[in-house]
Amino acid sequence: MDSKRRVLVAGAAAVCLALAVAPAVVSPFLVQFLINLFMLAAMAESWNIIGGFTGYASFGIAGFFGVGAYTTGVLLTAGHWPYPLALPAGGVFAMLLAALIGIAVLRLKGQYFAIATLGVTETMREVVYNLEITGGGSGLNLPMVQSPLPFFYLMFAVLLLSIAVNRRIATSRFGYGLIAIREDEDAASAMGIPTARYKTVAFALSGGLAGLVGGVFAYWITFVDPTEIFKVSWTLRTIIMAVFGGAGTVLGPVLGAAVLASIFEGLSAELVNFAELGSGIIIVVVVLFMPRGLFETVRRGELSFRHLLRQLDEYRA
Amino acid sequence: MLSLQVLVNGLLLGGVYGIMALGMSLIWGVMRIVNVAHGALIMLGAYHAFFTFTLLGWDPFLSLPVTIGVFFVLGYAIQRFLLNRIVRAQLFLTLLITFGLGVVIENLARIAWSSDLRQVTPAYQGAHFELYGINIPHVRLGVFLSAAVLSLLFLLLIERTKLGRAIRATSQELRAAQLSGVPVGHIYAVTFGLGTALAGAAGALWGMLFPITPTMGGPLTLKSFAVDVLGGLGTMMGPLVGGLVLGVIESFTATYVGPTYPNLLSFGLLVLILVFRPAGILGPRGLSG
Amino acid sequence: MTTIFEARAVTKRFGGLSAVSQVSFTLREGEILGLIGPNGSGKTTLVNVLTGALRYSRGEALFRGRSLRGLAPHEISKLGVCRTFQVMKPFRSLTVLENVMVGALFGKEGGARDLASARALARETLALCELLPRADAPADGLSVPERKRLELARALAMRPSLLFLDEVMAGLNPREIEEAVVLVKRIRDAGITLVVIEHVMKAIRSLSDRLMVLYNGEKLTEGPPQEVLAHPAVISAYLGRRYKEQPSA
Numbered sequence: 001m002d003s004k005r006r007v008l009v010a011g012a013a014a015v016c017l018a019l020a021v022a023p024a025v026v027s028p029f030l031v032q033f034l035i036n037l038f039m040l041a042a043m044a045e046s047w048n049i050i051g052g053f054t055g056y057a058s059f060g061i062a063g064f065f066g067v068g069a070y071t072t073g074v075l076l077t078a079g080h081w082p083y084p085l086a087l088p089a090g091g092v093f094a095m096l097l098a099a100l101i102g103i104a105v106l107r108l109k110g111q112y113f114a115i116a117t118l119g120v121t122e123t124m125r126e127v128v129y130n131l132e133i134t135g136g137g138s139g140l141n142l143p144m145v146q147s148p149l150p151f152f153y154l155m156f157a158v159l160l161l162s163i164a165v166n167r168r169i170a171t172s173r174f175g176y177g178l179i180a181i182r183e184d185e186d187a188a189s190a191m192g193i194p195t196a197r198y199k200t201v202a203f204a205l206s207g208g209l210a211g212l213v214g215g216v217f218a219y220w221i222t223f224v225d226p227t228e229i230f231k232v233s234w235t236l237r238t239i240i241m242a243v244f245g246g247a248g249t250v251l252g253p254v255l256g257a258a259v260l261a262s263i264f265e266g267l268s269a270e271l272v273n274f275a276e277l278g279s280g281i282i283i284v285v286v287v288l289f290m291p292r293g294l295f296e297t298v299r300r301g302e303l304s305f306r307h308l309l310r311q312l313d314e315y316r317a
Numbered sequence: 318m319l320s321l322q323v324l325v326n327g328l329l330l331g332g333v334y335g336i337m338a339l340g341m342s343l344i345w346g347v348m349r350i351v352n353v354a355h356g357a358l359i360m361l362g363a364y365h366a367f368f369t370f371t372l373l374g375w376d377p378f379l380s381l382p383v384t385i386g387v388f389f390v391l392g393y394a395i396q397r398f399l400l401n402r403i404v405r406a407q408l409f410l411t412l413l414i415t416f417g418l419g420v421v422i423e424n425l426a427r428i429a430w431s432s433d434l435r436q437v438t439p440a441y442q443g444a445h446f447e448l449y450g451i452n453i454p455h456v457r458l459g460v461f462l463s464a465a466v467l468s469l470l471f472l473l474l475i476e477r478t479k480l481g482r483a484i485r486a487t488s489q490e491l492r493a494a495q496l497s498g499v500p501v502g503h504i505y506a507v508t509f510g511l512g513t514a515l516a517g518a519a520g521a522l523w524g525m526l527f528p529i530t531p532t533m534g535g536p537l538t539l540k541s542f543a544v545d546v547l548g549g550l551g552t553m554m555g556p557l558v559g560g561l562v563l564g565v566i567e568s569f570t571a572t573y574v575g576p577t578y579p580n581l582l583s584f585g586l587l588v589l590i591l592v593f594r595p596a597g598i599l600g601p602r603g604l605s606g
Numbered sequence: 607m608t609t610i611f612e613a614r615a616v617t618k619r620f621g622g623l624s625a626v627s628q629v630s631f632t633l634r635e636g637e638i639l640g641l642i643g644p645n646g647s648g649k650t651t652l653v654n655v656l657t658g659a660l661r662y663s664r665g666e667a668l669f670r671g672r673s674l675r676g677l678a679p680h681e682i683s684k685l686g687v688c689r690t691f692q693v694m695k696p697f698r699s700l701t702v703l704e705n706v707m708v709g710a711l712f713g714k715e716g717g718a719r720d721l722a723s724a725r726a727l728a729r730e731t732l733a734l735c736e737l738l739p740r741a742d743a744p745a746d747g748l749s750v751p752e753r754k755r756l757e758l759a760r761a762l763a764m765r766p767s768l769l770f771l772d773e774v775m776a777g778l779n780p781r782e783i784e785e786a787v788v789l790v791k792r793i794r795d796a797g798i799t800l801v802v803i804e805h806v807m808k809a810i811r812s813l814s815d816r817l818m819v820l821y822n823g824e825k826l827t828e829g830p831p832q833e834v835l836a837h838p839a840v841i842s843a844y845l846g847r848r849y850k851e852q853p854s855a
Contacts, residue, residue, distance in 0.1 A: 057409040104592045111351045112591055115542055116413050119587040122539055135579075173711045173719065180708045184698035190657060190691070192683040192712030192764060232535060236416065239391035243413065248699075279423035284418030287410050288402055312402050 016160075025154050030088070031148055031168020035220065038155040043163035043234070044242040044253030046209035047111035051239065052247035053169060054202045055182025056106065060117030061210050062234035063124045068211025069218035069229050073140045074133055076219070087154075087215040092281040093132035095204045102203035107195065114127045139225030142218060151220040157215055159254075162209045166250045179200055182248070187261060201270055240283045274289060288312060322451050324565060329453070331564020332461040333522050336468055337537065338544035338556035340515030345550055347488040347508045348404065350411050354419035355541055356534030358513050360426060362520020363387060363529040366433045369570035377437050377525050378459055381467075385514045392513025396506040404505065405456070419534065424530040437530040446581055460522045467518055468557055471511075482510055495528045549596060575605045610635040610670060610799055611687075611768055618655050618823075619646075624693055625651040627823040628665070635766065638800045640814030640831065642807075644844055648823040649803045650692055653770045657689045657820075658682045669768065671819050686714045686767035688759045690774060696745040702756055703741040706763045713764025713836035728763055734796075735759040735789060751782045758789070768799045781817045791817070811835065819843070 015181035015288050023031050043061065050058050076080040095234065127136045135141075145151075169175040177198050179290045180188035183240045218224045225233070237260075245256020287310040290297045297303050341355045352358075365384050369375045369403040375383075399418070403411055445454040474482040486494040487504045495501055527533075541556075548559020566586075569572075611633035618626040619697045626648040633639055641649050654660040658666050659680040665676040669687055677685075697705050707726040710718050718724035721773050726737065732734050732738045743830050748756060761769055787805045794800055804810040810817070818828040821843040827834055834840055 037617075055409075059412075086458070105399065105588070108591055108595070110409070111345075111349075111412060112595060114409070115539075115546075116352060116588055116591045118542070119539060119584050121590070122536075122584040123581060123588060126578075126584060130575075130577055130581060145753065159779060173721065173724070174451065176704070176708050176711055176721075179700065180697055183699060184695045187691060187697070188708075189679040190659065190689060191682045191709055192688075194678070195682045206847065233420075234616040236420065240417075261789065267492040274424075275427065277421060279415045280420030280424060282343075284399070284414055284421065288399075291410050306515065 008150070013074065018151075019156060023149050028148070031152055033265055034260075035148060035152050038152075038159045038258060039126055040216060040237060040241060040261050041254045041257035042155065042159040042162045042213045042240040044245065044257045045159070045166050046206050046213065046247075047238045047242050048166055048206075048247055048253045049169065049178075049209070050199075050202045052205040052242060052249070052253070053166075053175060053178040053182065054199060055248075056199065056203070056204070057114050058117045058206065059114045059232075059235050059239070060101075060121045062122035062204065062230055062232060063117070063235055063240050064094045064098055064210040065214040065217070066121075066128070066224075066226075066229040067097055067207075067286070068108045068126060068214030069224050070128060070134055070140070070214075072215035073218045073224050075144055076142055077140060078133055083219060087212065087219075090215035090218075091208050091212035094214070096210075097209025098207025099200055099204035102207075103196075103202040106203060110126075118235075125226045128230070129226045132309070135225070137226065138229075139223055140218075140221045142224070143219035144222055145219065148220070151216060154216045155220075157214075158209070158212050161212070161236070161249065163254065165205060165209065166288050167251075170250050174198065174201070181247070224311060237279060238281075240279060244282070244286050244290075244294050249293075252293055259294070319479070319572070320569075321449075323568050325451050325453065326457075327565030327568030328561055329457045329461045329570060330526075331561035333519065333526065333558025334465040334540065334544050334564050335557040335561070336464040336515060336522065337482065338541040338548070338560055339468060339471065339520040339553070340512035340519065341538075341541045342548075342550060342552065342556045343515070344509060344512040345545070346482055346552070348505055350400070350415065351542070352509075352512065353412060353415040353538055354422060354534075355512075355516055356517040356536070356538030357419040357422040358392075358534075359520035359523060359537050359541075360386070360529070360531060360534040361391075361422065361438075362517030363524030364426065364430065364435070364520075365517060366419075367437050367529055370437050370439070370543045374459045377439060377521060378463060381463060381518055381571070381587055382523055383390055384517045388509040388517030389514040391510075393506045393510035395513070396509035397502075400509065401505065408534055411581075417574065419426035419538070423531055423534055430531065432490070434534070435524075437524050437529070439525075460525055461521055464519075470555060474511075480507065486582070539587070540583055543583045543590075546590050546595070607636060609633065611668070613667045614662040615664070615665035616653055616655055616662065616667060618660060619663040624823050626655060626820075629819055629820070630665075631825065631828060633799055633801070634794050635799055635814045636794065636797065638794055638802060638813055639822065640810040640817040641801055641803045642805070642810060642817060643820035643826070647820040649820055652820065653689055653724045653772055653801075655804065655848065657687060657770060680712070680716070683713065683764060683766070684715060687714070687766070687769070687770075688761045688764045688766035689770035690761045690772055690778075691810065693773040694753050694757050694761075696748075696753060698744075698746040700745055701742050702737060702748070703732065703747055705756060706759045706795045709760040709763030714766060727765075728759075728836055731763040734762065734792065750777050751786075754778065754786070758793075758798075762793065763837075766798055767791070768801070770846045771800060771804075773803055773805065775804055779842055787813055790814055792849075797805055807835070 069091040071093045072086045075086035177193040241256040242253040246252025506564045544559040549555030616629045710724040710727040817834040819826040
């Protein structure tokens, strides 16, 4: 086990090193692709904390992504804050807001929770739309930065942070508590886990990380507007990548993001129209055939036509 | 007098909201599935009305029965061949798959019909009449009355027919229904068919009032859910009452607060109600989810 | 022997229905109280109220002099009062060992703080319950008696002072029941006070120091097992009108 671990760590280090020098050697197009990939992976990792470990499928991650983006944006423009302060502030504010909202909505179970979080995102968009300081419907223009390099490294750093948080959770007492909550909340409560508190912390961490991603994203594309930022498809993509890769594992979401983002990039080069259609089809297919995600399915050796077809009957009425 | 006009506008709109939300409440009540593709189905209904009007010259009100028939079959097929496979899976997965289905439908529509705004414009579109100083457009009244008639027919179906009884039995006590020989799989498919038919009809009615685009479905799903939660999820009268209430609230908000605020109110209300009184207006106190 | 637990007129109503009505009893440290009664007599509901899963309608309970009313389940288990579930709820995607580790991590006074000591405690507990060979098996692949022992081990890893066992012997064959009785006695010998809800009469008779009978949510009687089981009201409660209609013994 030790030599296997050493190989994995070495491999991870090599990948990190390669990525670190990538911008110097690869095409600008690939740099943009990688920034996008880091972003999707980081979002998937953020969602994983509340959706994967805790089992509360939040459909509101786009909301906190947007809160981070707008907070950072407003602090940059109207507040004239320097970016190194505005970015963390965006993350912190998103985290605090998530904690507050979590206290209310985490009391709901299953479908109600999902819809409530969806509603929260929509409400956030409408609020931003109606506020002057956020630019209302016309959006917010952020100062231009010529090179994409800072964002490459920033987004990579946020991704590493989100992976680190996930890893820390997975090997901690807190993580055990979250998993217990996911598996059986009543039993978890009877076994001494302070479920309300743990859920709220998980929700807050998830929101905060998503907010950080949003803060980097906003400055990267220099323009934020409510319809684009609070789009349901951010949530959609995040969830499907996390579920596809394996929700509840540390690296599953990253894997899912890497695979799916690459597929979409390949598709949308030619077929811009079909990218979103593709994600919809993939969701349906994954839920039908691989509900445990690619990571788990491969790990269990169930990636064969026979198994996939059998999956079709497992949950039928 | 302005407030009375605002009230009437709200009620007329509320009628559509009600019929829109009814399908979702039915599916939730019987199958415990939140159909996130509901809005997309409404959108298809709108396009259906548009195309039968533009290409075949059918009056949108008269083509409603056809819409209902077509969409019933569509819904039945979706349930039988797709959703049936995951009915017993975790709630989250059923949410995800209907989410995905909605995206697929929406994008197919966008590819097939482009994002251009369409509108159903029958000859009598601009006509209206006055009642005690209140302006009531013919189309709006027609839409409201159609919604009312459809709701009534639906309620009669649920309350007075053998099929309706089977549906109610399945929603309340699945085990008992199964043991009494109710063909649950078939009932699920019929239920989803009915829910889709209602969505399609609602879409056709909506299309007579508002512009039709492929992406109109998303907010309508959420709005239907808001109406259902407000009125009482899983009940039959709940969505109708909730629809009227929400329609009136939105109408007053738009007029007296600002035209960009009604959405904020609906979604905010949805969250607040879920948190503080999940049973809604007509539901039982407390909800076991 | 000190009184470790006292329930005072505990009442739970659901709407107009009294599931538990004015139940009072005390527990001496180290004793085993058997809790019996026909199905629907309110035994599990009583445990749910006492361990915080349901709210009191009336009454209260004191553990070592401290009131438990109003505390959340996790606060109550932190004090050392734990329970097992009648409907077994293992954490399915975790292994047996990991399941027990959850108990070790969150038990009395917050439990173990780090994974290593939790793992050690979990292994000890599994050994006590004779589940150690299955430590790395997925929790959803166990046989019925193994699952029952897992449920027990999870609760034990929390190092409770008072443990409510809810029908741990349901579904076991006679040999397994005997083994279960031995295990429960071993738990008591380790210093834990037990309330055992059970339907298996032979087991409960040999296990309990005292018996308490619930009927229709009320306490019917309590006392030494021999007396209680011979009590006519108890017999008629279990057999119902049928017994009364057969005058000759």
